[in-house]
Each structure stands twice: as C-alpha cells, then as structure tokens.
Amino acid sequence: MLTTLSSFFVLWWMIDVRLVNGFSFCSGRLEILHNGIWGTVCDDQWDSLNAAVVCRQLDCGNVVESLRVFGQGSGQIWLDEVQCIGIETALQNCASSAWGVHDCGHHEDVGLLCEEVFYPFGLAAGDTNNSASLDGSSSVIQLLSPFLFFGRTYQQIYVNNNGHLTFNQPSVQNVPDHFPSYGSQDIIAGLWTNLDNRQRGVVSYHQYTSGNVLTRATQDINTHFPNLTFTASWVFVATWDKVVYFNTSSETSFQVVLISGSNFSFILMNYGDVAVTGHPVQAGYDAVYSADYFVIPGSNKGNLIPNLRSSSNVNFPGRWAFRVDSGPKSKKDQTGAGQVRSAKQC
Ligand SMILES: *[C@@H]1O[C@H](CO)[C@@H](O)[C@H](O)[C@H]1NC(C)=O
Ligand SMILES: *[C@@H]1O[C@H](CO)[C@@H](O)[C@H](O)[C@H]1NC(C)=O
Ligand SMILES: *[C@@H]1O[C@H](CO)[C@@H](O)[C@H](O)[C@H]1NC(C)=O
Ligand SMILES: *[C@@H]1O[C@H](CO)[C@@H](O)[C@H](O)[C@H]1NC(C)=O
Ligand SMILES: [Ca+2]
Ligand SMILES: [Ca+2]
Numbered sequence: 001m002l003t004t005l006s007s008f009f010v011l012w013w014m015i016d017v018r019l020v021n022g023f024s025f026c027s028g029r030l031e032i033l034h035n036g037i038w039g040t041v042c043d044d045q046w047d048s049l050n051a052a053v054v055c056r057q058l059d060c061g062n063v064v065e066s067l068r069v070f071g072q073g074s075g076q077i078w079l080d081e082v083q084c085i086g087i088e089t090a091l092q093n094c095a096s097s098a099w100g101v102h103d104c105g106h107h108e109d110v111g112l113l114c115e116e117v118f119y120p121f122g123l124a125a126g127d128t129n130n131s132a133s134l135d136g137s138s139s140v141i142q143l144l145s146p147f148l149f150f151g152r153t154y155q156q157i158y159v160n161n162n163g164h165l166t167f168n169q170p171s172v173q174n175v176p177d178h179f180p181s182y183g184s185q186d187i188i189a190g191l192w193t194n195l196d197n198r199q200r201g202v203v204s205y206h207q208y209t210s211g212n213v214l215t216r217a218t219q220d221i222n223t224h225f226p227n228l229t230f231t232a233s234w235v236f237v238a239t240w241d242k243v244v245y246f247n248t249s250s251e252t253s254f255q256v257v258l259i260s261g262s263n264f265s266f267i268l269m270n271y272g273d274v275a276v277t278g279h280p281v282q283a284g285y286d287a288v289y290s291a292d293y294f295v296i297p298g299s300n301k302g303n304l305i306p307n308l309r310s311s312s313n314v315n316f317p318g319r320w321a322f323r324v325d326s327g328p329k330s331k332k333d334q335t336g337a338g339q340v341r342s343a344k345q346c
Contacts, residue, residue, distance in 0.1 A: 017057055017091055019112055021070045023316050024223055025216040026060035026114040029070040032078050032091060034099050039076030041091075042104035043068070049086040050094065051112050057090050059212065061116030070111035077102050077109075117270045117318040118255050119213060121239035127204035132197045134246075136161045137170035144209050145234035147258055148265045149186050150287040151326035157258075159205045159238045164192040165256060174246070176282035178300065180290030190238070190256040190269050191305070193281040194246040201243030201251065207236045217259045221266055224314040224321040233261040250275030254308070260325075269296070269320040271308035278302055285322065296320055 018038070022028025031038045043066070051063040080102030084094035121127055130138050138159040146153045149167070158170040165188040176192035177183060197203050208214055217232035236258040242251040253272035259265065269283065283299035285292075297311070298304040314321045 017054060019054075019058065019070075019114075020073075022111070022113070022223075024319070025219045026055070026058065026116050027067075027070070028111060029073055030054060030110045030112055031073065034078050037076050039078030039100075040073035040106060040109040041082060042077055042080040042102050043108045043110050044102075044104060045081045045083055046110050047083075050082050050084045050091070051110075051114075052086060053084045053088050053094060054091050054112055055114035055116070058114065059116070059120050059216075060114035061118070062114065064113040064115045067111045067113050068109070070109075072106040073109045074106060076100065077104050077106065080104055117316065118239070118253075118272065119216065119235075119237045119257050119268075119270070121204060121206070121237060121241060121255065122202070125206055125237070127206045127237075127239065130159060130161055130197065130203040130205075133161065134196060134198060135172040135174050136197075137172070138203075138205065140170075141205065141207075143234075143236070144207055145260060147234075147236070147260055148263065148325040149188075150292045150324060152186065152288070154186075157236070159203060161197050161203050161243075162192060162195050163240060163254070164189040165238060165258075175280050177286065179282060179284055179286040179295050180293045181286055182290045183286065184288060186285075186287050188256060188258075188267060188285045189282050190240065190254045191252065191271075191274065191281060191283050191299070191308070193277065193302075194279045195240065195243045195252070196246045197240075197243050199244050200249070201253075202241045203239070203243065204241070205236065205238040207234065209234055213237070217257070218261070220268065221259060221264075221321075224316075225266070225323060228264065230264055231261045232259050235259050245275065245277045245279050248275070248277065263325060264323065265325040267322045267324055271318045274305045274308045276303055276306060281305055283308065283320075285324065292324075294322060 016033035019028030030041045051066045055063045080097040082096040154167040160171045162174045174194040214232045217235045221230045239255045255270040257268040283296040284294040310317045
C-alpha cells in the first residue's frame with residue numbers, strides 16, 4: 001500500500017522538478033516549475049535530506065551528493081532556505097522561503113547527483129514477473145509500438161530468464177553464443193549466461209507509452225546522443241533483479257531498456273552489482289547474420305564482468321547505450337562515445 005501510494009505521488013509530481021545539464025536524467029542542476037516558469041533552488045541550508053527527497057521524487061534512487069558542477073542557471077530563483085525532514089514525497093512539500101523570495105545568486109544554484117542507473121522496476125513500477133523456471137522465458141509480449149532493429153520491425157518480444165531478449169521465439173539457451181555468431185536471429189543480451197531465478201531474484205518487465213519513464217528516456221537519449229532532438233514514445237524495461245547464476249548465491253542485477261520514437265530506436269544496458277562467474281557470459285547485441293553486432297568490452301570473461309558496473313560508452317558508469325534502428329552507421333551515431341566493434345557481411 002505504501003509503495004503504491006508513493007509511486008502515485010512520484011508520477012503526480014514528476015513534471016515539476018528536473019535536473020538539467022547533467023550526465024543523465026538523474027544528475028544536474030535542480031530546477032523546479034512554478035506558475036509555468038522553471039527556476040533554480042538556492043543552496044542556503046541545503047543538505048543531504050533535501051537532496052534525498054529530490055532523488056526519490058525523480059525515481060532516481062539514493063542521493064550520491066549535492067554538487068555545483070552543473071553550471072549556473074539563469075532567470076528565476078524559486079526557492080531558498082529549503083529544509084526537508086526527509087520523509088516528504090516531493091520537494092514542494094518541504095519547508096522553505098516563499099516562492100521567489102531569496103537572497104541568492106545563481107552561483108548558489110543547487111546541483112545533484114543521484115545514483116540510479118536503473119529505470120523503475122519491480123512491484124512499484126507495475127512490472128510483470130517471469131515465472132521462476134530453469135531456462136524459462138516470458139510468454140510472448142505484444143509490443144504496444146513496433147520496435148525497429150537494424151531495419152527489421154518487431155511487434156513482439158520474449159524476455160528470457162538467461163539474460164537476453166529474442167523476438168521471434170523464446171530461448172532456452174543457457175550457454176551464450178559468441179558474438180558475432182552469424183546466426184539467423186536478432187539477439188539483445190543484457191548478460192546472457194546461465195541464470196537461475198528459481199533460486200533467487202526476479203526477472204520482470206514493463207512497457208510504457210506515457211508518463212515519467214518516457215520523459216526520462218527522452219532526456220537520457222538526448223544526453224547520450226546529442227543533435228537528434230529525440231522524443232521517446234515507447235519504452236520497454238526488462239530487469240533481472242538480484243538473480244543468481246546456476247548453482248551459486250552471489251546476486252547480479254541488470255536491465256535492458258528498449259526506447260523508440262519516430263524512426264529511432266535505442267537500447268540502454270544498465271548494470272548494478274554483477275558477480276564473478278565461471279559460466280560463459282556475453283553482453284551486447286547480435287543482429288541477423290551479424291550484419292551488426294556489438295560486444296561490451298570484457299563482457300565475455302566471467303572474471304571481468306563486475307566491471308560492467310563502472311564501464312560505459314556514454315560517460316555514465318554502469319550504462320551502455322546503442323542506437324539500433326537502421327540509421328546512420330557511423331561510429332559516433334551508433335554509440336554515444338565509446339569503442340565500437342561491428343562487422344559487415346556482404
Ligand atoms: C513479483 O515477484 C516479487 C518477488 O517475489 C513479488 O514481490 C511481486 O509481488 C511479484 N509481482 C507480481 C505482479 O506478482
Ligand atoms: C552536435 O551539436 C554540437 C553542439 O551544437 C556540435 O558542436 C556538434 O558538432 C554536433 N555534432 C554533430 C555530429 O553534428
Ligand atoms: C553445485 O555446486 C556444488 C559445490 O559448490 C557441487 O558439489 C555440485 O556438483 C554443483 N551442482 C551442479 C549441478 O553443478
Ligand atoms: C521516417 O522514415 C520515413 C521513411 O524512411 C521518412 O519518410 C520519414 O521522414 C521519417 N520520419 C522521421 C521523423 O524521421
Ligand atoms: Ca549559499
Ligand atoms: Ca538565503
């Protein structure tokens with residue numbers, strides 16, 4: 001009940017607080033909307049309790065720190081002397097000076113770094129669970145909007161317990177193919193390996209066509225892929241939360257997020273704690289006949305995969321982002337910034 005209530009308030013308030021000029025949706029200079037005007041918040045009396053309220057309000061997990069590295073705002077300074085108790089569901093519910101009343105300059109604008117690389121998931125996000133079964137999968141999931149993957153358009157998808165997504169049929173494969181596999185199907189591998197959700201952990205998914213998750217996806221893609229002026233209209237989030245490898249007990253958490261809008265499509269891979277394993281592993285994607293593929297560096301070595309939590313091709317630790325429609329194939333366009341390995345078969 002509590003969770004449901006608080007997620008309702010998160011949705012309700014979402015539209016009037018934002019973090020700008022940061023690394024992602026979950027970091028940046030704090031701005032608040034009042035009377036249709038975005039303004040900044042002054043750092044007088046600002047503390048970690050206040051910051052925690054904002055991070056939670058944005059569905060961005062815990063606060064890492066308040067920072068001033070996100071530049072100075074301009075125009076309105078809306079709030080000063082903010083003092084949250086810490087239990088508030090929104091910054092607007094905290095004590096502060098009246099709107100627009102302050103003795104501050106923009107050099108005092110509050111900036112925030114929240115920790116959450118993950119998109120909302122689990123019960124609070126309204127996820128559907130996969131059943132707990134060895135080498136199992138979701139049932140067929142009809143997509144609310146078609147997903148374009150290197151020129152092929154899909155209307156359905158399967159979330160496979162063993163850490164990967166397939167479009168045409170479920171996959172029971174617990175030993176990953178090595179990319180490029182020159183196979184006949186499109187595969188998106190968050191962390192394809194022998195996972196066992198009968199023992200521990202939850203595999204779940206959710207798709208969105210409205211709400212704060214779309215706002216977040218829009219901002220993330222525009223940060224990771226500048227100049228596209230992208231607007232997300234559909235987001236699919238698949239999460240492997242605290243799952244374990246077959247016959248082990250160390251927990252691993254990761255997420256694959258599919259995002260689309262107009263003719264663009266993107267994948268985000270988000271990594272939390274990833275345990276070492278002796279099982280074969282693989283993270284990345286592999287398109288039909290490997291006309292396009294990508295292997296996240298180090299992701300095919302079980303002893304190196306804990307590094308997924310801190311590596312990135314978009315300057316955001318724990319996140320790898322890829323453009324996967326059939327758009328421009330230049331390295332810069334296909335991934336945010338990092339190394340790209342891709343092969344063309346003619
Ligand atoms: C999914 O599984 C989790 C953990 O077992 C549980 O708390 C949650 O209620 C389940 N969600 C649904 C929709 O059944
Ligand atoms: C993207 O936009 C930035 C800033 O407007 C510009 O400096 C950069 O050259 C652009 N990049 C491309 C690939 O057009
Ligand atoms: C599971 O691990 C134990 C020791 O950790 C080992 O003895 C056992 O053979 C393993 N079982 C399987 C099915 O791999
Ligand atoms: C989408 O693709 C179609 C066909 O290639 C093109 O006509 C249209 O302009 C594109 N739309 C956008 C928003 O890029
Ligand atoms: Ca100050
Ligand atoms: Ca003041």
